[in-house]
Amino acid sequence: MSNVRQVQVTFDCADPRALSLFWNEVLGYQLPPPPPGFGSWDEFAATLPPEQRNSASACVDPAGVGPRLFFQRVPEGKSAKNRVHLDVRAAPGLEGEERMAALEAECERLVALGAARQQRHEPRPPLSGGFIVMADPEGNEFCLD
Template sequence: MEMREVQVTFDCAAPGALAAFWSAVLGYERQAPPPGFATWEEALDAWGVPASEHDSRDAAVPPAGGHGPRLFFQRVPEGKSVKNRVHLDVRVAPGLVGDERMAALEADADRLVALGATRVHRVDPDGRMETGFIVMQDPEGNEFCLD
């Protein structure tokens, strides 16, 4: 079987704001408008999309030469009501251990809180199987871990 690409889709209230947040978290870029258009607003107006629908979708992609899935954000009417069954682990400190690892995780947690994330809780290394991580929520309450 051929390998397949994956897109991660977020249901949310404010696609543009959440796309900007996750772009900053992951070092991604907002997806550029199609050829022939300087901005998405210009494209949407040309296609007859009402202004009220301009923030109904957005996307973030890895920068040129980067790797990773496209992130797609779509506006939905309902808010988040339960814990995610699938979440992202943002690999902030691969290869680091102990205090050095936790310091790197803490520094990124602080950066993300300044961008609108919420810190939920920290799990410290236990010297056995647990290497340590910090559970966070994005601005709309979606859980993710700094790992």
């Protein structure tokens, strides 16, 4: 019998819907289906009191393999560097200049979606193949690896 558990990664944020849509684009994820009886999340949200609308959102791997991401609205803004972050595997198996070119191309795509580039780290074999530190639209750090 296995004790392996699935994990969900939760983000505190100001705009759950917008942040979940950003991460859908980054990862190729999608919104989960709306609750039974509703044709869309917007239809469901219309049934909520205004103060509860956009209080949470999620995105899921359409293949059901990757972890679910959950976004919850909180009143305070981000105040410090993340202690845990996502590494988005944008260049698996690539090395050297080819790897860094693939990371740069993905960085450009994500900046166009609202991410911010923070710092490029050059390859340092055998410890690192090189990576780019980014921030999502609400300032949560992540790496292109």
